Amino acid sequence: MACSSSVAESYSTGEEVYEARCSACHGKDFEGRVGPALDAGSQSASMPDSYWVQTITKGKGSMPAQRLTDNEVTMVIEYIRSKIQSSDPSLFNHDFAHELLSRQSSLEFLVN
Numbered sequence: 001m002a003c004s005s006s007v008a009e010s011y012s013t014g015e016e017v018y019e020a021r022c023s024a025c026h027g028k029d030f031e032g033r034v035g036p037a038l039d040a041g042s043q044s045a046s047m048p049d050s051y052w053v054q055t056i057t058k059g060k061g062s063m064p065a066q067r068l069t070d071n072e073v074t075m076v077i078e079y080i081r082s083k084i085q086s087s088d089p090s091l092f093n094h095d096f097a098h099e100l101l102s103r104q105s106s107l108e109f110l111v112n
């Protein structure tokens, strides 16, 4: 996805992003539909932020890459993490996710 920085920001909370862009495939309560469950017992729950960032921005298998701003990606991961792992919100590292996203965009910059 080239030029992710030019995508207009359309959502102001992670919940909005999830409902508009993820819930149709992953279920309203993260229980899974076309896509796998993302709830507390799921495989992805224990995956690192880098895996989430990668999956959302690049797509995976039959999941299409989601056109979202860096901020929206960060917000939606934070939202899901806070819902499924409310016992340990520290598992989500904002700075790290932002760093990954900016590194990814600079790599795309080189490729394109």
Ligand code: HEC
Binding pocket: 017, 018, 021, 022, 023, 024, 025, 026, 034, 035, 036, 037, 038, 042, 043, 044, 051, 052, 055, 056, 060, 061, 062, 063, 064, 066, 076
């Ligand atoms: C068009 C349907 C669709 C949409 C929209 C979608 N996904 Fe997915 N997602 C999938 C499918 C299908 C897979 C399984 C891909 C595979 O492993 O082949 C998947 C996989 C994933 C995984 C990895 C799951 C695992 O068990 O490893 C994560 C995390 C994920 N999606 C998060 C999201 C988030 C967050 C959004 C919204 C920003 C989103 N997805 C939007 C269909 C979708």
